[in-house]
Amino acid sequence: MxxxxxxxxxxxxxxxxxxxxxxxxxPEARKDTDHFFGENNDHIREELKxxxxxxxxxxxxVERHLKQEIDHDFYNxxxxxxxxxxxxxxxxIIKDKKLVHEFSQDNTRSGSRKIQKPYVTVVRGTEVAGQTxxxxxxxxxxxxxxxxxxxxxxxxxxxxxLDNEIKYGSVVVRVHDHSGKEIHxxxxxPHKNDAGHxxxxxxxxxxxxxxxxxxxxxxxxxxxxxxxKGGSIVYKKHPNVFNxxxxxxxxxxxxxxxxxxKALGDRDEYVRExxxxxxxxxxxxxxKALGDRDEYVRKxxxxxxxxxxxxxxKALGDxxxxxxxxxxxxxxxxxxxxxxxxDDEHIAVRVTAAKHxxxxxxxxxxxxxxxx
Numbered sequence: 216m217x218x219x220x221x222x223x224x225x226x227x228x229x230x231x232x233x234x235x236x237x238x239x240x241x242p243e244a245r246k247d248t249d250h251f252f253g254e255n256n257d258h259i260r261e262e263l264k265x266x267x268x269x270x271x272x273x274x275x276x277v278e279r280h281l282k283q284e285i286d287h288d289f290y291n292x293x294x295x296x297x298x299x300x301x302x303x304x305x306x307x308i309i310k311d312k313k314l315v316h317e318f319s320q321d322n323t324r325s326g327s328r329k330i331q332k333p334y335v336t337v338v339r340g341t342e343v344a345g346q347t348x349x350x351x352x353x354x355x356x357x358x359x360x361x362x363x364x365x366x367x368x369x370x371x372x373x374x375x376x377l378d379n380e381i382k383y384g385s386v387v388v389r390v391h392d393h394s395g396k397e398i399h400x401x402x403x404x405p406h407k408n409d410a411g412h413x414x415x416x417x418x419x420x421x422x423x424x425x426x427x428x429x430x431x432x433x434x435x436x437x438x439x440x441x442x443x444k445g446g447s448i449v450y451k452k453h454p455n456v457f458n459x460x461x462x463x464x465x466x467x468x469x470x471x472x473x474x475x476x477k478a479l480g481d482r483d484e485y486v487r488e489x490x491x492x493x494x495x496x497x498x499x500x501x502x503k504a505l506g507d508r509d510e511y512v513r514k515x516x517x518x519x520x521x522x523x524x525x526x527x528x529k530a531l532g533d534x535x536x537x538x539x540x541x542x543x544x545x546x547x548x549x550x551x552x553x554x555x556x557x558d559d560e561h562i563a564v565r566v567t568a569a570k571h572x573x574x575x576x577x578x579x580x581x582x583x584x585x586x587x
Contacts, residue, residue: 226345231367235344235381244384244405247413248339251439257340263333263390264431273314273321277305280314291324333398335431336389344377346387346402365457379455386415388435390428398423401432403439405453406465410446414467415439418452419459433494436468443467448474449486464489475500484509491515501526510535517541527552536561543568550575 227235252259270278270287278285281295285305289295293305309315347365365376383405390399399422403415415436420429448467452458463485466478470493478490479500484507490496491504492515504516505526510533516522517530518541527542531552542548543556544567554575556568568574 226342227367231345232341235341235377238341238378238381240340240384241382244339244382247405248384248386248439250441252337252339257338257342259337261335261337263335263427264434265427271321273317276314277309277318280309280311293318293324333390333392333428335435336391337386337435338389339384339386341381343381343385343387346380346400376457380457383453383455384413385456386435386439388432390422390425390431399425399428399432402457402459403432403436404456404458406450407453408446408448408450408467410444412444412446412450413440414443414450414465416450416452416465417460418457418462440468443469449478449481449489462489462492466490466493468494470495472497472500476503479503479507484512487512488515491519494520496521498523498526505529505533510538514538514541517545520546522547524549524552531555531559536563539564540567543571548573 274285274290277290285295290305295303295305295308306315306318309318344367347367367377380402385405386403388401388403389397392398399420401420402418404418406414406416408414417432417436420432448470450465450467452463452465464483466474466489470478472495475490475493475496478486481487481490487504487507487509488511490500491507491512496504496516496519498521501516501519501522504512507513507516513530513533513535514537517526517538522545524547527545527548530538530542533539539556539559539561540563542552543559543564548556548571550573553568553571553573556564557574559565559568
């Protein structure tokens, strides 16, 4: 982790920054995040953890041709082990001349590839106001393509919101490509529990949701939160920051199965939803949440990455259309789930199922999409 007294890539022009220079973080917000940033520092740059670059199409073609997976480093160096386990040059064992040429021209194998990986910047304080700055110019190459209601110049919700997010300690995490262009951005919002302890959770994300980007952002949230220090395991979002994901409560990252089981019995549906969303929720937790009286809790459960085929099967019989649609978009949905969803009475479920990678083609899709 590298701390900067001066940020390498500013997201606010001097004119924009001048609008927020009077807004200061509260002493409490600084104290809650100093352990991460360090005192009198608002900017951090760090290496992206666990990033495996996407394989080029030529790389994939070579793997299919040789009928084996090839590690990125081996591919970049042009080496591989032959069927006898001896070192060999890739260019010599590829038998397809056209593929040999494509391999030799694949620019992802350039020697600079290793240093051209994404990196992460984390900011608090004034620079938080630049989280949705959609401008792009030579002096300040933001480069992201998404717009937001919090845009520093044109956003419909910017008035007061950006001031509050600076003041109360919102944190912005950006992933940049090797040139500095922003390719992912997440806003982490402060939460408090009944004992006054703080924790941070992801409120919104934009851009490319590569698994390594998402994992790094959640890792930042965990490091900002630290250990649960006592009081309720349930944390409430600060009332003065923007609630983009419309979740009022989150459960601490270090929650135990017992904590989650108790939260699933809470009288507040927002607390039960937070338990169903939690990364540590087990299949047993999800089974309980699927029987909840609130459809948002059930939808959270069936959308969980750990939802099993049995969970998805049960949820396809739910009386709420959006719970069933969540099944139709789940990565774990089998062809059997998709076939059933394509025959759902509601077109939203059928359309969602038709977009799934496991959906059939041809007549069945046309049949599913027609009005009934």
